[in-house]
Amino acid sequence: MTDPSSHEEQDSGxxxxxxxxxxxxxxxxxxxxxxxxxxxxxxxxxxxxxxxxRGFCFAADDVWTAMRTTSRVFNARSTIS
Known part of the structure; x- marks a missing residue:
């Protein structure tokens, strides 16, 4: 299991x-x-x-970007099949 207390403050969002x-x-x-x-x-x-x-620091923009990226990867994979 990932230990959330182990992440460093300088990590990007x-x-x-x-x-x-x-x-x-x-x-x-x-x-x-x-x-x-x-x-x-x-x-x-x-x-x-x-x-x-839980001590993590990221913004709504980080979440949106991750969701868009994941969506693009999923859509690209589904068109290859």
Missing amino acids: DDQLDQFCGFVLDTVELHDDLRAMADIDQFIALVIRMGQE
Whole structure:
């Protein structure tokens, strides 16, 4: 399991978001809470709040960028199949 206290303050928001995502995937309760969120703005707010509560520091722009990047990768893979 990822130890959120091990991340360094100089990590960029993207790096911290990546670390937080790994933490969420290892924590079923958090994963389920995020999956239950239907509204995108509420989802992003919840991601930021959960991250802050666990010592991570990233912004809504970091979350949006990650979601767009993931969406592009997924769409590219689905057109190759």
